[in-house]
Amino acid sequence: MEKRVVFDNRWLPYLLVAPQLLVTFVFFFWPAGQAIYQSAFIPDPFGLKTQFVGFGNFEYLFGNRYYRESFLTTAVFSVLVTISAMSFALWLAVLADRVIKGSSAYRTLLIWPYAVAPAIAGVLWLFMFNPFTGIIAWMLSQMGYVWNHNLDGGQAMALVVAASAWKQISYNFLFFLAGLQAIPKSVIEAAAIDGASFWRRFWTIVFPLLSPTTFFLLVVNIIYAFFDTFGVIHTITQGGPQQSTTILVYKVFADGFVGQDLGSSAAQSVVLLVLVGILTVVQFRFIERRVHY
Amino acid sequence: MAEIKLEAIRKSYGRTEVIHGIDAEISDGEFIVIVGPSGCGKSTLLRMVAGLETITSGDIHIGDRVVNKLEPRERDIAMVFQNYALYPHMSVFDNMAYGLKIANVPKPEIASRVAEAARMLELEPYLDRKPRQLSGGQRQRVAMGRAIVRKPAVFLFDEPLSNLDAKLRVQMRLEIKALQRKLGVTALYVTHDQVEAMTLADRMIVMNAGVAEQVGAPLDVYANPATLFVAGFIGSPPMNVLSHDVRPGRGPLDAGAVIGIRPEHIDLAAPGTGLLDADVAFCEPLGAETLVHCVTAAGDKIVVRIDGEVSLPADGSRVGLAIDPARILAFNAEGKRTAD
Amino acid sequence: MSGMVEKRGVGTWLTHAGLIFGIAVICFPIWIAFVASTVTQDDLIRPPMPLLPGPHFFDNYLEALLTGGVAPVWQMLLNSLVMALGITIGKIIISLLSAYAIVYFRFRFRMLFFWLIFMTLMLPVEVRIVPTYEVVASLGLLNSYTGLILPLIASATATFLFRQLFMTIPDELTEAARVDGAGPIRFFIDILLPMSRTNIAALFVILFIYGWNQYLWPLLITTEPSMNTVIMGIKQMLPTGDQTVEWPVIMATAMLAMLPPVLVVIGMQKLFVKGLVESEK
Numbered sequence: 001m002e003k004r005v006v007f008d009n010r011w012l013p014y015l016l017v018a019p020q021l022l023v024t025f026v027f028f029f030w031p032a033g034q035a036i037y038q039s040a041f042i043p044d045p046f047g048l049k050t051q052f053v054g055f056g057n058f059e060y061l062f063g064n065r066y067y068r069e070s071f072l073t074t075a076v077f078s079v080l081v082t083i084s085a086m087s088f089a090l091w092l093a094v095l096a097d098r099v100i101k102g103s104s105a106y107r108t109l110l111i112w113p114y115a116v117a118p119a120i121a122g123v124l125w126l127f128m129f130n131p132f133t134g135i136i137a138w139m140l141s142q143m144g145y146v147w148n149h150n151l152d153g154g155q156a157m158a159l160v161v162a163a164s165a166w167k168q169i170s171y172n173f174l175f176f177l178a179g180l181q182a183i184p185k186s187v188i189e190a191a192a193i194d195g196a197s198f199w200r201r202f203w204t205i206v207f208p209l210l211s212p213t214t215f216f217l218l219v220v221n222i223i224y225a226f227f228d229t230f231g232v233i234h235t236i237t238q239g240g241p242q243q244s245t246t247i248l249v250y251k252v253f254a255d256g257f258v259g260q261d262l263g264s265s266a267a268q269s270v271v272l273l274v275l276v277g278i279l280t281v282v283q284f285r286f287i288e289r290r291v292h293y
Numbered sequence: 294m295a296e297i298k299l300e301a302i303r304k305s306y307g308r309t310e311v312i313h314g315i316d317a318e319i320s321d322g323e324f325i326v327i328v329g330p331s332g333c334g335k336s337t338l339l340r341m342v343a344g345l346e347t348i349t350s351g352d353i354h355i356g357d358r359v360v361n362k363l364e365p366r367e368r369d370i371a372m373v374f375q376n377y378a379l380y381p382h383m384s385v386f387d388n389m390a391y392g393l394k395i396a397n398v399p400k401p402e403i404a405s406r407v408a409e410a411a412r413m414l415e416l417e418p419y420l421d422r423k424p425r426q427l428s429g430g431q432r433q434r435v436a437m438g439r440a441i442v443r444k445p446a447v448f449l450f451d452e453p454l455s456n457l458d459a460k461l462r463v464q465m466r467l468e469i470k471a472l473q474r475k476l477g478v479t480a481l482y483v484t485h486d487q488v489e490a491m492t493l494a495d496r497m498i499v500m501n502a503g504v505a506e507q508v509g510a511p512l513d514v515y516a517n518p519a520t521l522f523v524a525g526f527i528g529s530p531p532m533n534v535l536s537h538d539v540r541p542g543r544g545p546l547d548a549g550a551v552i553g554i555r556p557e558h559i560d561l562a563a564p565g566t567g568l569l570d571a572d573v574a575f576c577e578p579l580g581a582e583t584l585v586h587c588v589t590a591a592g593d594k595i596v597v598r599i600d601g602e603v604s605l606p607a608d609g610s611r612v613g614l615a616i617d618p619a620r621i622l623a624f625n626a627e628g629k630r631t632a633d
Numbered sequence: 634m635s636g637m638v639e640k641r642g643v644g645t646w647l648t649h650a651g652l653i654f655g656i657a658v659i660c661f662p663i664w665i666a667f668v669a670s671t672v673t674q675d676d677l678i679r680p681p682m683p684l685l686p687g688p689h690f691f692d693n694y695l696e697a698l699l700t701g702g703v704a705p706v707w708q709m710l711l712n713s714l715v716m717a718l719g720i721t722i723g724k725i726i727i728s729l730l731s732a733y734a735i736v737y738f739r740f741r742f743r744m745l746f747f748w749l750i751f752m753t754l755m756l757p758v759e760v761r762i763v764p765t766y767e768v769v770a771s772l773g774l775l776n777s778y779t780g781l782i783l784p785l786i787a788s789a790t791a792t793f794l795f796r797q798l799f800m801t802i803p804d805e806l807t808e809a810a811r812v813d814g815a816g817p818i819r820f821f822i823d824i825l826l827p828m829s830r831t832n833i834a835a836l837f838v839i840l841f842i843y844g845w846n847q848y849l850w851p852l853l854i855t856t857e858p859s860m861n862t863v864i865m866g867i868k869q870m871l872p873t874g875d876q877t878v879e880w881p882v883i884m885a886t887a888m889l890a891m892l893p894p895v896l897v898v899i900g901m902q903k904l905f906v907k908g909l910v911e912s913e914k
Contacts, residue, residue, distance in 0.1 A: 003800070005345065005807040006739050007817040016734035017746050020727040020792065026772075027784040028753050031764035038764065092655045098648045108899060109656045111906075113663075115894035117846035117864045123871065123887050124662040127669065127880065135665060138680035169659060174906060231848040235868055256763035257853065265763045273761070345808050366814030378805035382827040391823070392813035439813075 032273065038266035050263075057267035066243055067251070067268075074247040077161060078225035085165040086217055089172030094202065096173075097180040107177070114170040118163075119231030125163035126236045149237065153244030156237045160245050163236060164229045171224075172217050179213035180206065223279050248272060295356035295369070295446035295479055296321050297342065302351035304337055304503075312337060313503045314351070319496075324473055324480045328490035329500035330526065336451055338500070339483045343449050344368050356446060366395075371440035372449040376456060377432045379424040379439075385411075386420040389438045396443075403442075410438040413472070430461045437472070448473065450482040454489065466492060487527050491515070499523045521628035524553050530584060532622075533559075533595045539568045540618045549626030556598035558620040561585065561606060567613030571595055576605045587612065663891075670694070670885040677880045689881065697885040702870035704858035706886050709866040712781075712855075713845055714893070716862055719782035720844035721837055728791035729829075733821055735792075736799040737807070753789045766853050776857045785850060791836060798832050799825065835908030838901050842894045863890040 039057050041050040061067050096106050113121075128136045131148040140147045149156040183206060191201045207214075230249050233239060239246035239254055246254065252272065256265030297319040304312035312334045319325050327335045340346040342353055344365035352359050360368045371392075379388050386407055393403045411417045414434040424432055433453065440448055450469070454462045470493055473480045484490055490497050491511040499507045499514060499522075507519040518524035524532045532553040538546050546552070564570050571587035574594075583605060585597040595614065606612055623631045665684075669677055672687035697706045734740075735747050765784055774780030802825070810820045826833075845864070852865040861869070867890060870883050898905050 003736055003804060003807075005737075005804045005811070007737055007820075009738060009817055012817055013734040013738035013740040013743070016730040016738075017750075020731040020750055020787075021746060023727065023783060023787045024750055024753055027765060027768065027787040028761070029749075031761045031768050034764035034767065035761055088655070092652065095648050095651045095655070098644075099652065106652050106656070108902060110659060111902070112895045112898050113659055114909075115842050115846075115898040116891045117848060117894075119846075119848040119864050119868060120887055120891050121662075123867055123883070124666050126871070127884065128662060128665055133678050133680055133682070133880070135680065135682050135684075138682075166659070166662065171909070174909060178906075178910060231846075231864070234848070234852075235871065253762060253849065257766075262763065269761055269763065340808075343808075343812060345811065365808075365812045370812065372809070372812045374805045374809060376803060376805050378803065378809035380806065380809075380824055380828075382824075382830075391810075391815075395814040395819065439809075 035266045035269040035273070038262055039270045042263040053263070057263045058271075061264060061267050061271070066246075069243060070246050070248055070251045073157075073243070073245065074226065077157065077164075077229075077245070077247050078222050080157075080161040081164045081168065081225040081229070082218065082221040084161065085168040085221055086172050086214075088165070089169045090176050090214075092169070093173050093176035093180055094206075096177055107174075110173050111170045113167055114174075116167055117231060118167055118229055119235050121163045121167040122160075122232040122235030125159060125166070125232075129159050149241075151241055153241055156241060156245050160229070160232050160236055163232045164225060167232075168221060168224055172221065175213055175217055176210070179210045183209050219279065219282055223276075226275070226279070248275075296354070297447060297479060297481065298352075298354040299338075299342075300352040300354070302338065302341065302353065303349045304334070304341060304346065305349045310349075311503050312341075312349075315498075315500075315505050317498060317505065317508060319479060319481070322477045322479055324470070324482065324493060324495045326482045326484060326490040326494035326497040327500055328484055328487055328494075328497055328526075331485055333500045334503040335483045335485075335500045339449055339451055339481060342368075342447075342481060343370055343372050366392075369446040370449055371443045371445040371447075372451065373436045373440050373453040375452045377424070377436040377453075379432060379435055381424055384421050384423060385416060385427070385435050385438075388424065388435055389442050392439065392443050406442045406444075407438070410441045413441070414438050429457050430465060433457060433465055437469070441472075441476070446479065448478050448480040448482075450480065450484075452484055453482075454484070455486075462489075469493065487529065491527070499526060501526070517630075518553075518622070519630050521551065521553065521624040521630075524622065524624070528555060530556055530596045530598075532556075533593075535589075535593050535595075537591065538623075539616070540621060541568070546623075547626060550631075551624050553622045553624065554595075554616055554620060556584065556596045558616060559595070559597045560615040561597060561599060561603075562613035562615040564611045564613045567615040568618075570611055570613050573606045573608055573610050573612055575608050578605065585612075587614070666884045666887050670881055670888050672881060674879055674881055693881040693885040694889070696879075697882045697889065701882070701886065702866060704861050704866060706863060706866070706889055708859060709861050709863040710889065710893075712778075712851075712860060713862040713864065713890075715778055716781045716847065716851065717841050717844035717893075719778060720785045720847075721840040723782060723786040724788065724791045724840055725833060725836060727786060728795050729826075729833075732792050732795035732799060733825065736796055737817065737820075750789045750792055753787055762849065762853065769854055775854050776860045780854050781847075781851055781860075781862075785844065785847060791840070794832070794836060795829070798829055802828060831904070831907070834901075835904040837908075838897055838905045839908040841897055845894045 040052060040054055042053050042057065092110060096103055096110070099106060116124075126134075128134050129147060129149060131137050131150060134147075137147040147155060149159045187205060187209070188201060191205050196204065226247070227249055229247070230253065233245055233247060233250045234253075237245045239250050248268065249272065252265055252268045255261045255268065259265075297317075299315055299317045302312060302315045303310060315338060317325075327338060329335045337346060341348050342355075344360065344363060344367075348361050353361055355368055355370070365372075380391065383391065389407045389410060390403045393406065398406075407420070408417075411420055414437060416431070416434055416438060419427060419431060419435075424435065427435065436453065453469070454465055457465060466489060469482075482489075482493060484493075494511050496508060496510050497514060498505050501522045507514055507523045509517075514523060515527055518527065518532075521534070525534070532555050534551050534553050536546065536551055538552055540552075560567075569589055571589045574586045574588050576586070577584040578601065581601045583599050583601050583603070585599060585606065587595045587597060589595060597614065625631050665682075668683060668686050670693050671690040672683060673689055676683055676687060699705050699707070701707075701709065731746075731750060735743060769775065769780045769784060772780075774783070806824065807820065810824050815823060847862070848864050848868075851860075851862045852868070855861050855865070858866075858869075863886065867883065867886050870878060870886065
């Protein structure tokens, strides 16, 4: 799509794009170039000079058990966050769509956690599940279940998933509700006249018509779980115990800033860069399709 | 006030030429309508006069200046757009005043010019409203007001009535004409509607596929179409076209040549008494007149326009078609009008 | 509003009950945090903690605001505000300008520039964190507002959004402005900006929340407590190992940290929803 009408000016357009280009070059292309460059070097033990190793950092990375485990951890974490955040949100959206009176009040009460920072979400859930003082940890202990996510990797994973999903529900809810309200009423009424029950109507008519929204949210939630949950992990578990919650983004940070292993961290950045690239392409394909609907 | 002269105007997009050399001279105060089917290049031509499109070759004169390279604002023109193009966030007053403000016209003068235009267009009660609070006809008036306040040498209209309903269109048509007469400003008006063209134009330019097929006064063009295209485009229902000559004593036509007869130049007669016979397919009574759709023995379809009060022939009945041979127009294989 | 057909007695009540249950689940962590911010440390370290607010609201919030952790919370809130507004306003301005250039002008390298900007869509700051840190450090921007703000402005989402918006503005309006004598700068200021104002406002809401909630970046580049933002500052207050911490003050800080963006979302709900849905389209 192009504009038919344009202005004619020799220098103005360059002046207009200059600020954004400048910022993009200094804080995007320069660092990204650095990452790619550094991923091909390892520093000597004294940090005095670096040695070119080509793909050596990548070979080392994928040969590293912890890195491969981190991949698996990320996959498990993202799938759990995506499924729980989406299914709970869809359930709430279906209910809210059924309500005539007070639906805007419900919406208001359901959307605000979007505004809570992931790090704050981490703090809130950490507080509830604190093994010694947390209210939910205490309730669980009353039921005979010992909660200590500082020791149990499975519990740690459950906790970061819950905190991450909790924050994302509002977002999914908004999009599902908008999707549901965009479905023409006549289609559902026709199904009702055909004698389909509520749940049958939902699974045979509503859910398929909602599929563009669902696909879109799927991609957005995976991207969220991959990259935006750093704050949750960092406040609750710092990747532990025993790396059981070290997702890829956390590992880049941990190796680069805590471990000071710049070559490996840079190689990891490049791997993530490729991953984000793929996800973005997928996202755009879906969005493009959405536009044509 | 100004004359406009178009000299060999051409326009190409890349390698595709869309306007193939147009010449026209428009005198001061004249109302010229450019009419043609969509895609014929009429809007492009208008936009070139406005300065919104560049000219590939040729010259446009407005008054005594060649304006080819001038910005729209330097051409002393005003334009009324198809979708009105009112600024949605500005009040009616500000919409009309915007061009004057840019031109640094003093405030009191802006106020008086807008007030005058508003009075002329009966927009006074709406000056504080936003365009979305107006009806289609009112928006149309604001668009005209915006053009009037600038006191341009030339008005340009780009299908200004096409978004109005039929009734309003007739009313606005009359208003535009009256306004242009009153202000005496040269006007260039683009439309695809041949009724609009006939009723508004002092002279019209009939365009087809980037070429001006004919330039002339509406009734002249109607009575003496220069080409088969013009004959078919101007007039509703269109001229009947037959591929063989029905005039007494004439032989077959050259390959591709045709004759044309306006529906109102045919009368129904008893079978065998006219120039040819035909069967009535159906009738369309429109009140004042009736259109009788006939099919000849050769399979040609002919529409006859008769007085609305004459009793209708039955569907399927045979009728004779009485035609004055002098009213029959002949066109050669290239679609050009020939002498007989 | 409702897309479903039958709504009778029991079903309606079940629907409301389900929604209220959902809201309870969503709100529970906040309620607990609020209660914890109104009681004493003693109430919290011996479980179970109370479930209704106590009388120490002002004590805890005042202590948080004036003493806080490594820096008083009022200072961290101020830093957060500067960062959030800087990111929001900066992004909106540079995006408006570049989108305007790309849509309304034809110039050499236009498509190249468009793709260069567009590629930043793909890279959240978390991914290029180490090299970006190095660049900012080498520019001497650690512990500065500039260093907090500028790297997060380099994003294409807003540019993309404005480009989409400008494409929907009818060409005839631009032509009318040209006939009226408006040049490119006047057109931008008099026509395009006022016509984009709801979209700008909607984007403002989204970007403000984005900016306010930044965590990793401030964590890295602000080593001086006086430059800490509240979202990262709260992390510095958390226990490391088994040491005990002042939970009521932390929870008061958490409440203060989420208050501004939550108020923005609730107060500008309509714009927020519009901004969210459009920035994802």
